[in-house]
Amino acid sequence: MKMFTADQIRAWDAYTIAHEPIASIDLMERAALACSNWILQHLFSKKKLHIFCGKGNNGGDGLAIARLLLQEGVSVVTYIYETGTKGTDDFQHNLERLHKLTKEIHFIQSAEFFPALTADDVAIDALLGTGLNKPIDGLMLQLVEHISNSPAAVISIDIPTGMFADKSCKEYTCTRADHTLNFLVYKLCFMMQENADWFGEVHLLDIGLHPTYYYETIAFHQLIDQEIISSIYRKRKPFSHKGVFGHALIMAGSYGKNGAAVLSAKAALRIGAGLLTVHTPKCGYTVLQSTVPEAMLETDVEEQHLSTLPTDMSRYTAIGIGPGIGLHEQTAELLMNLLHTAHQPVVLDADALNLLSIKKDLTKHLHEECILTPHPKEFERLFGKTNNDFERKELALQKAEELNCVIVLKGHHTFIASPNGDAWFNNTGNAGMATAGSGDILTGILTGLLAQGYNAEEAAILGVYIHGAAGDLAAQQLSQEAMMAGDINQYIGSVFLQL
Numbered sequence: 001m002k003m004f005t006a007d008q009i010r011a012w013d014a015y016t017i018a019h020e021p022i023a024s025i026d027l028m029e030r031a032a033l034a035c036s037n038w039i040l041q042h043l044f045s046k047k048k049l050h051i052f053c054g055k056g057n058n059g060g061d062g063l064a065i066a067r068l069l070l071q072e073g074v075s076v077v078t079y080i081y082e083t084g085t086k087g088t089d090d091f092q093h094n095l096e097r098l099h100k101l102t103k104e105i106h107f108i109q110s111a112e113f114f115p116a117l118t119a120d121d122v123a124i125d126a127l128l129g130t131g132l133n134k135p136i137d138g139l140m141l142q143l144v145e146h147i148s149n150s151p152a153a154v155i156s157i158d159i160p161t162g163m164f165a166d167k168s169c170k171e172y173t174c175t176r177a178d179h180t181l182n183f184l185v186y187k188l189c190f191m192m193q194e195n196a197d198w199f200g201e202v203h204l205l206d207i208g209l210h211p212t213y214y215y216e217t218i219a220f221h222q223l224i225d226q227e228i229i230s231s232i233y234r235k236r237k238p239f240s241h242k243g244v245f246g247h248a249l250i251m252a253g254s255y256g257k258n259g260a261a262v263l264s265a266k267a268a269l270r271i272g273a274g275l276l277t278v279h280t281p282k283c284g285y286t287v288l289q290s291t292v293p294e295a296m297l298e299t300d301v302e303e304q305h306l307s308t309l310p311t312d313m314s315r316y317t318a319i320g321i322g323p324g325i326g327l328h329e330q331t332a333e334l335l336m337n338l339l340h341t342a343h344q345p346v347v348l349d350a351d352a353l354n355l356l357s358i359k360k361d362l363t364k365h366l367h368e369e370c371i372l373t374p375h376p377k378e379f380e381r382l383f384g385k386t387n388n389d390f391e392r393k394e395l396a397l398q399k400a401e402e403l404n405c406v407i408v409l410k411g412h413h414t415f416i417a418s419p420n421g422d423a424w425f426n427n428t429g430n431a432g433m434a435t436a437g438s439g440d441i442l443t444g445i446l447t448g449l450l451a452q453g454y455n456a457e458e459a460a461i462l463g464v465y466i467h468g469a470a471g472d473l474a475a476q477q478l479s480q481e482a483m484m485a486g487d488i489n490q491y492i493g494s495v496f497l498q499l
């Protein structure tokens with residue numbers, strides 16, 4: 001699904017008005033209807049609704065929502081943030097219509113006009129939407145804080161007031177919503193960890209804008225969805241043999257961390273690699289042979305850490321390195337040898353990334369079939385600090401282009417930066433995956449997909465999606481608390497059955 005900027009959404013609005021054609025006020029009515037239906041369906045109608053409106057079109061939505069809910073018999077009081085200036089045309093029009101229906105319209109000119117809000121109330125935040133052009137301050141800030149700090153349930157229309165759709169508002173305050181009713185397509189701001197405390201649960205509402213604009217407009221970011229996955233995923237042909245699905249090599253484990261190798265190895269097999277060899281230190285031998293009998297094993301000459309590449313590297317179609325390998329000097333040499341010689345696709349994770357951040361000049365050996373999978377801390381070690389999540393995303397794109405490799409920046413909405421500038425956010429996965437070993441499984445998944453011939457960008461998109469979707473199924477069955485990383489592997493098969 002394409003993700004548009006606030007400017008693009010505004011242009012889509014204008015395109016729909018011109019080409020459907022439809023009057024702007026009728027478009028606002030559609031948006032308001034979608035919101036009021038959502039509110040009615042989610043039982044908030046049982047409580048008293050306080051609708052706070054600005055004088056832009058976000059406020060216009062609020063006024064129309066007030067009218068639609070009043071017509072359904074809901075108890076509604078409307079408040080208008082008074083600026084002393086006239087509202088937009090659609091705002092004024094909706095104000096006239098609301099005046100005909102109710103006397104419960106109050107104007108807020110100072111903090112004395114703020115209503116008391118109780119736990120039985122619902123506050124609807126229609127103060128400011130995508131027209132925000134500076135951080136909120138003064139009375140607007142006080143009102144937003146009043147709403148956010150109240151015990152009422154808070155629903156923001158389109159976007160919490162004070163949040164910028166396309167840039168950071170980390171230093172500022174926004175409405176703290178329980179739910180945000182976001183129109184049409186996800187905005188960038190909802191992908192960012194730093195905003196998570198503000199927007200609550202985001203619900204996507206279709207307000208029926210013209211499809212042609214959607215199809216013809218280039219988006220800078222995409223949210224990975226079923227359609228994208230179906231276009232990448234290749235079904236197996238009936239006559240295929242195991243040679244077709246590649247030979248994956250996983251280099252993982254060290255003394256006390258051979259479990260990481262087990263998790264990665266199982267994931268590489270579950271995702272469908274034809275053959276798998278695991279390269280571990282000698283101490284991993286019994287662990288691997290007894291837990292992953294499907295895998296072949298090439299033990300290192302060293303007992304406790306990796307030091308030397310396996311003998312015939314040309315056998316492998318894809319390589320994954322990093323889970324549990326530690327930071328031994330000899331392991332760093334192995335990584336250096338690998339990057340100097342490997343022509344195959346390579347996934348670098350965990351300690352391979354930490355070694356890379358110690359020996360940064362090795363990054364010049366990365367190539368377009370390499371995938372780096374840092375979590376935010378590893379990303380920072382590799383590429384330095386950024387001021388906020390938006391800057392970090394930009395840095396990931398810049399580094400992907402500079403190093404000519406795919407960067408998978410892991411998080412709740414994992415971000416995939418491609419060397420060609422493509423930018424993808426993932427929408428599967430849950431907090432149950434914030435548990436030791438989840439990342440090791442992703443390494444195995446990505447290596448297994450590369451071995452099967454998916455290119456690095458395809459493998460990253462498909463792999464991150466399947467990893468999260470398997471995590472979601474595991475959480476449904478076992479709870480987020482009780483699930484363990486190994487459980488993610490158990491549900492990879494169920495995800496394939498749904499593709």
Ligand SMILES: NC(=O)C1=CN([C@@H]2O[C@H](COP(=O)(O)OP(=O)(O)OC[C@H]3O[C@@H](n4cnc5c(N)ncnc54)[C@H](OP(=O)(O)O)[C@@H]3O)[C@@H](O)[C@H]2O)[C@@H](O)CC1
Pocket residue numbers: 009010012013027028031054055056057058059060061088127128129130131132133134135136137140157158159183207209
């Ligand atoms: N597809 C669509 O697009 C559809 C969009 N729709 C709705 O329209 C909304 C966008 O409406 P919008 O453009 O009128 O902007 P909105 O946010 O209501 O207010 C702008 C006003 O706020 C002011 N202002 C700005 N920053 C401020 C600040 N910090 N503190 C105080 N004031 C500030 C600014 O004043 P100025 O600085 O220009 O004087 C300006 O007057 C969108 O979110 C959605 O809800 C639907 O109705 C239909 C389909």
Ligand SMILES: Nc1ncnc2c1ncn2[C@@H]1O[C@H](COP(=O)(O)OP(=O)(O)O)[C@@H](O)[C@H]1O
Pocket residue numbers: 375410411412413414428429430431432433434435436437438439440441442467468
């Ligand atoms: N709250 C969350 N929501 C979605 N996915 C998550 C969440 N927490 C962790 N994950 C996923 O789990 C994996 C954790 O990887 P990583 O941090 O390397 O963990 P580990 O070092 O334990 O293997 C990543 O793929 C990440 O996207």
Ligand SMILES: [K+]
Pocket residue numbers: 058125126127128129156157158159160161
């Ligand atoms: K709002």
